Amino acid sequence: MDPRVRDHAETVVDHSTEIEAGDNVVVSASSAAEDLTLALCETIGERGAFPFHVSFRKDRTRAAFLEAVAPEDLDTPDHELALAEAADVWIHVRAHDNVAEMSAVDSDTMSAFRKAQLPVREEILDTTWVLTQYPAPADAQNAEMSTEEYEEFVWSAIGKDWSEQKAHQQRMVEILDAGEEVHVVSGDSTDLRMSIEGMTTINDHAKNNLPGGEVFTAPVADSVEGEVLFDKPLVHEGHEVNDGYLRFEDGEVVEYGASKNEDVLGQILDTDEGAKRLGELGIGMNRDIDRFTYNMLFDEKMGDTIHLAVGRAYDECLPEGETGNESAVHVDMIVDMAEDSYIEVDGEIVQRNGTFRFEDGFEG
Numbered sequence: 001m002d003p004r005v006r007d008h009a010e011t012v013v014d015h016s017t018e019i020e021a022g023d024n025v026v027v028s029a030s031s032a033a034e035d036l037t038l039a040l041c042e043t044i045g046e047r048g049a050f051p052f053h054v055s056f057r058k059d060r061t062r063a064a065f066l067e068a069v070a071p072e073d074l075d076t077p078d079h080e081l082a083l084a085e086a087a088d089v090w091i092h093v094r095a096h097d098n099v100a101e102m103s104a105v106d107s108d109t110m111s112a113f114r115k116a117q118l119p120v121r122e123e124i125l126d127t128t129w130v131l132t133q134y135p136a137p138a139d140a141q142n143a144e145m146s147t148e149e150y151e152e153f154v155w156s157a158i159g160k161d162w163s164e165q166k167a168h169q170q171r172m173v174e175i176l177d178a179g180e181e182v183h184v185v186s187g188d189s190t191d192l193r194m195s196i197e198g199m200t201t202i203n204d205h206a207k208n209n210l211p212g213g214e215v216f217t218a219p220v221a222d223s224v225e226g227e228v229l230f231d232k233p234l235v236h237e238g239h240e241v242n243d244g245y246l247r248f249e250d251g252e253v254v255e256y257g258a259s260k261n262e263d264v265l266g267q268i269l270d271t272d273e274g275a276k277r278l279g280e281l282g283i284g285m286n287r288d289i290d291r292f293t294y295n296m297l298f299d300e301k302m303g304d305t306i307h308l309a310v311g312r313a314y315d316e317c318l319p320e321g322e323t324g325n326e327s328a329v330h331v332d333m334i335v336d337m338a339e340d341s342y343i344e345v346d347g348e349i350v351q352r353n354g355t356f357r358f359e360d361g362f363e364g
Helices: 003-016 031-046 058-068 078-086 107-125 137-142 147-158 162-177 262-269
Strands: 024-029 050-055 089-094 128-133 181-186 190-195 202-204 214-217 225-230 234-236 239-241 244-249 252-257 278-284 305-311 330-336 341-345 348-352
Touching (some): 003 128, 024 031, 031 050, 031 089, 128 147, 137 147, 225 330, 234 262, 234 330, 252 262, 278 330
Parallel strands (some): 089 128
Antiparallel strands (some): 181 341, 190 225, 234 239, 244 252, 278 305
16 A cells, blocks of 8 residues: 555544544545545554444446435435534545546435435534545546646645644734735736625645645625636536636626536526525635646645635634525535735735735745
8 A cells, every 4th residue: 555545544543633542433435535544543553542434336326326316305315414413523535436437417316305404414514524636547437637746735635734834824813803804806807896804714734635725715695796707617526617717796696607517506406595605715825736736626726826615604703693595505616826826915905916925935
């Protein structure tokens, strides 16, 4: 076994989830991630905890089920909900045999499935959880890399000094937490304003996402005004959406478009009322992720991007007692901020052309 696999497992167990003796741990991973699954179960056992491996070719088996079921028959599965309720820790490993396995599933069925799964997802989010990536060949192919090149890319992004990365990102956290309004401009196609007053900014240093490398918060739901062009592709359930465009008034999407698969973007927005509002503003800060790979877990962390998510807002960003934007979806989309772009907080430019004001080379 590649020693980097063992390092990956130890980072998941000791840093991301801090597993302790007696914890009940669910490891959700396909057969494409077998080496990492073995290393995780071994490491979890060494810590005195109890792994339960949910082992299946997830996308293929799920697609077979969803192509057979009627949308109106979908409901929250009690046995899956019970598993989430019993878990102390949930580790989800992405690794694909075919990244487009879900593309043939009917959009109405997918929408009904997301709604039925929402209670399960909420229970998982109440555990100590982490999402990570194993460098499977299909994911390498999707990233347009050789398997060896992709392995190096993935493990370089994961094997960082996370305490150092946390300190780097904390400077941006402090800027946002002290701010009230964010203004994002990129070229002639993106000019967006939103309030973040009262919201909490989260420093993602590889706790829930491995790799980490972003800071994120939740906009005040009805404050978003303006337009945004997502100039990086969105891959959603096997479909690629190019040049996604949203225009907001009073926090709600009033116009949308795309140069490819516009209907997919429309289906996301039609999931429920919350899907027409923003649930997240994220700013990428991981400089070891330096290329686009069609994998949002990595792409949203690139150091010269922002991402915006339509749908659900994360509870940890919200003032105590507030529910924020609610939805069955949370779909991230990326804006390249490397050129002709800036981020303002309360009228002060804090990033220009991908460089933060606390980094060398910043030009205010």
